[in-house]
Amino acid sequence: MADLREIAFLLERAREPTYRVKAFRTAAGVVAELDPGELAERADAGTLQQLTGIGKVTALCVTESLRGEPPVYLRRLQATEDEPLDEATAAMRAALRGDLHTHSDWSDGGSPIEEMAETARRLGHEYVVLTDHSPRLTVANGLSADRLERQLDVVAALNERYAADGDFRILTGIEVDILDDGTLDQRPSLLERLDVVVASVHSKLTMPADEMTPRMVAAVANRHTDVLGHCTGRLVTGGRGTRPESRFDAEVVFAACAQFGVAVEINSRPERLDPPKRLLRLAVEAGCLTSIDTDAHAPGQLDWQPNGCERAARCGVDAGAVVNTWSREQLLAWTADHAVRP
Known part of the structure; x- marks a missing residue:
């Protein structure tokens, strides 16, 4: 009902x-x-x-x-819904065509893929990227290679129905763990098949900066990486408590993002709001692309994008440099271009 x-x-x-x-x-x-x-x-x-x-x-x-x-x-x-968005935030939200970071009950989300997709469509998205976790994150029921392959079949079947019913699509993806040495936690042959790859650090968040920096740069340089997820790993509020930012040389990491065309995620989860505004401004100055994502684990969280839009507006992010303001065709052309990097 x-x-x-x-x-x-x-x-x-x-x-x-x-x-x-x-x-x-x-x-x-x-x-x-x-x-x-x-x-x-x-x-x-x-x-x-x-x-x-x-x-x-x-x-x-x-x-x-x-x-x-x-x-x-x-x-x-x-x-008791929120007050209307301010003009700059509303303009940024209106420019968004999709969300590149979402989770379903295949990993640690709370709802089926179809329910997440239907909510995204109702919010006006043209596409939503399904990015369940990778194998190493067992606490989040990360997807083995076999489970990810089965998920791709489920998404393909849903998209057949959407193709007959309009222009909305579920794009395939993953939030892949950045391992200690900067490699990605999934088979390269499977990453090759995905539309969007979000790479995030979830472990050893307190490693020294001189180790974390090359770890992140190696992941950014990987030809399969499209988006650098919640780059500091901080938690500022919420049921999991707080957690300080990881230490890394942000100038070096963002320079790598700019060089390899990897988007820096503006994570809209209220407990993350990552990166902090000072680092988001640094990413803008470095010429980085960005993506404004919810990291949603439930349908209602898909409407958290205004949190990221507000931060983007305050930090001078140009809407044209936000990759999920692009059409689906533009987005997929960009991710395909990454895949042919040496």
Whole structure:
């Protein structure tokens, strides 16, 4: 039911507890499996709560929706949405055509690929890149080569349907770990097949700068790397606590990004907001491309891009240098060009 999914979306965007979001997404799944006649009968008889996965609040929302009324719960959430974006931030957000960093329940995301894609399409995206984690990140259920190959088949099947229904596409990708020596944590032959590769450091974040710098430069120089993800690895708030920035020579790393045409990600997650503004300005001065991504692990988080847009606007990022303002054709031509680097 659309109203239940909209409630879940708004709760996710507002960073409400996972259990609350799950209650509405579970109820939406239960409702979707019911015959419409049985659903109406149960709503009239007040027996919706007898169904596993539907509680008092979700049953009331379903009943209100069936009456043709927006649920009160939904109206309350809509009434407390964020203030309108300022003009510069709004202009940057309007220029974006997609999101290059998202996760599904194939790794550590909370929702199926299709649900993430449908939300991206509803937000006005022309494309969304699926970038589940790579094998070494076992805590995030990283994808082995075999699982990644199976995922590519799933995405291909979904895209066949989207091709018949409009211009939206899921682009294949990965958030691949940058290993200690700067190599990438997936078979090169598989990376070759992907549309977009986001390379990120997830381990040994406190290694000395004289070791971290060549590690990151080696990853940036890899012909498969398209985007350098959340470059400092910092956490500024949230349930995982805080974490300081990794130490590296930012001038050297950003010079490498500019040289090899790798985009520096402007990560929009509220607990990351990475890179810090001083480093984002340095990346702009170095002539780097950027991408404004959500790093979304749930559908509602796909609407976090304004966080990155605000930072981009404040730091003088030109919209034309943001790779996800480009058309799908331009984006894929750019990533294909990377693949032919020596």
